[in-house]
Amino acid sequence: MGKIPSRAYPDTMTCERKHKVVVVGSGFGGLAAAKALSKRSSRSSTEADVEVTLVDRNNFHTFQPLLYQVATSGLNAADIAHPVRGIFHDSPGVSFVHAAVTGADLERGIVHLDGTSHPVDDVPFDDLVVAAGATTNTFGTPGVEEHGFPLYNLADATALRNHVLERFEAADVAPDLIDDGALTFVVVGGGPTGVEVAGALAELFSMVLRKDFKHLDVGRARVVLVEMLPQLLGPFSDPSRRHAREALEERGVEVRVEEQVERVEATRVVLAGGEEIPAHTLIWAAGVKANPLGALLGLPTVGSGRIEVGPDLNVTGHPNVWAVGDIAASIDARTDQGPLPQLAPVAMQGGVHVAEQIRRRIDGLPTVAFRYRDKGTMATIGRSHAVAELPLRIRLRGFPAWVAWLALHLVMLAGFRNRVSVFVNWAWNWFTWDRGPRVIFGGEGATRARASDRP
Ligand SMILES: Cc1cc2nc3c(=O)[nH]c(=O)nc-3n(C[C@H](O)[C@H](O)[C@H](O)COP(=O)(O)OP(=O)(O)OC[C@H]3O[C@@H](n4cnc5c(N)ncnc54)[C@H](O)[C@@H]3O)c2cc1C
The missing domain is CATH 3.50.50.60 (FAD/NAD(P)-binding domain)
Known part of the structure; x- marks a missing residue:
């Protein structure tokens, strides 16, 4: 070089x-x-x-690792977005173009x-x-573009949050919709994003929406996690994978491994084996x-x-x-x-x-090769549970892994205001078993919800 x-x-x-x-x-x-x-x-x-x-x-930086918390009403959208111009206030050599x-x-x-x-x-x-x-990346799976919910940016996360909450509102006024899959949420992809979103949805339903919807049998809400490999969390070790699966199942998530989604319709998810799951929501976390x-x-x-x-x-x-x-x-x-x-x-x-x-x-010097320092991998499975695999073969599970996960994400977030806001939201959620930002702003989620009311 x-x-x-x-x-x-x-x-x-x-x-x-x-x-x-x-x-x-x-x-x-x-x-x-x-x-x-x-x-x-x-x-x-x-x-x-x-x-x-x-x-x-976009005129902001998005902290993608916490998108799933916006989608599941754990955080506000603005908590994980930071205006780019603000980051470079004190850098005269950097200008921004939107x-x-x-x-x-x-x-x-x-x-x-x-x-x-x-x-x-x-x-x-x-x-x-x-x-x-x-x-x-939908890998060309029929129906995912039209009916699936991706989770890649802030607009995706807020659309999904709207849609999830609207499904509960729809089922509250028409409980027959539950048989049609209004409260069945299929998550595709058993990597960290799929595991995190499945765990967080199950907790949102059992901890918060159960209290919000007093006349609805929220216990009938289902979260189905579909993974085509024989195990969840591919890049992790066997003990971490087992721990993640047990923690998800304890929260009521139905884990389906060695299954593939063949096609998606507005109110149906069809698996490669022929099984048809009535579901108004498919969350696509299967690849980029x-x-x-x-x-x-x-x-x-x-x-x-x-x-x-x-x-x-x-x-x-x-x-x-x-x-x-x-x-x-x-x-x-x-x-x-x-x-x-x-x-x-x-x-x-x-x-x-x-x-x-x-x-x-x-400076007239030759370039040098890129050497990556692997600092490990982590995934949360809901309140007080995570798996973390760090350098020096340090393996954490459960509460210690969750604390490590919280600390790392707070440090990585851009902007002091965002760190404070995320910390306050997390503390509030943890102590009160509540999720403050469970608000429907309308938009795309509302449109899709109405379409799927027509089986
Ligand atoms: C849901 C989710 C969860 C994740 N969780 C983790 C995790 O826990 N840990 C982890 O390490 N990684 C995680 N990742 C992956 C991580 O977020 C990405 O690897 C990282 O964001 C890649 O950084 P990047 O700079 O390459 O791209 P990005 O951070 O995606 O930034 C790309 C930027 O380019 C802009 N852009 C795109 N096209 C154009 C264009 N044509 N013109 C102008 N601007 C453009 C976009 O608006 C965006 O701001 C997660 C990703 C997702 C989606």
Whole structure:
């Protein structure tokens, strides 16, 4: 990985012109890259030698690991969203553009933007960092696009929360709808997201909605978790998987392993074995695929659309373009294994690494390979229960794992206000067995609920 001579990397840093870096996406990877680039280089003699333009179609950063808590009325949407401009108040070298990237002229170093509600000029770059994340992968399962509820962004989480609460309101006035599946919630995918959402739904029903709906037999509400592999939580050890399954079943979740969803209708979920489950709600937590932006920009992609990068995270064949996070097929130089999993720490460490490589190039140094530090995996299964597998073969289960999970997520959340708000909500929920934000705002959830009232 040598120095690339280019118009973008002048031999001396005494020139007036600042090095322009455009970062696409203010998720975990893009934010980490922009923050690291905004710090003054220790090697450089000039101050603020890099000018960063961060572009995102949303004006906020979303903390995806807690989306399921918004969907299950544990947290408010604003608790896990943080305005991007606020993050960079004290970083004069970083500016934000609220727009979607629609294409680029990679030869001339220009990114094309669509401001949707307002016109936005194209932005020039010397280096481009693509950190546009991923999107839901339905694997072409018929009916999932039309009738399923994905859980990938804040709009998905609030639509699902609306829909769940509306199903209870509908069943309250027409209890016959329960036989038709109004209170049956099928969660597809036994990974951490599926496990977390299934556990949280079961607790919402038994702890809170049972008290809210005094005339409804809430005990008839079902949560069915469908996983095609023989066990839940694939990346975890056997004891953690067993613990997770037992904890879910204690909460009343029906766990179906080695089952696949064949198709979905408005009020039915049909399994590959032929079983038909009357259900008005299907939550799709079965997989993600890379954001199609890589292909749109004309960058080389590998399996499931992830951008092909070299060991230093430089996009193959494009010396001034880098990719990090869920959208990149990054390899760990430590183990030579890849692509690395689509997880927040991979994106954050990748963002910092790319910032360092851009600075190394500016300083005339060769780039170095990305070495991922695996800090472990965790999943919650509801109130006071979690599994955590940490470095040094530390395995936690139950309450200690749950406390570790709470602490880690509080630390990772962007913004002090969000941390305080999440902490207060969690404390309130834990001590009162309540869920404050169980509100229906209408919108998409309401529309779908009415459609599924017509069996
Ligand atoms: C429900 C859920 C739970 C998860 N739980 C965990 C967990 O517990 N632990 C963990 O480590 N990981 C978890 N993950 C995965 C983790 O959130 C991702 O790996 C991480 O967000 C990837 O970061 P990123 O920067 O690559 O992309 P993202 O964080 O997804 O950010 C991408 C950004 O790009 C923007 N964008 C996309 N396209 C465009 C465009 N064309 N123009 C402008 N902007 C664009 C988006 O608006 C977004 O802000 C979870 C993911 C989900 C969906």
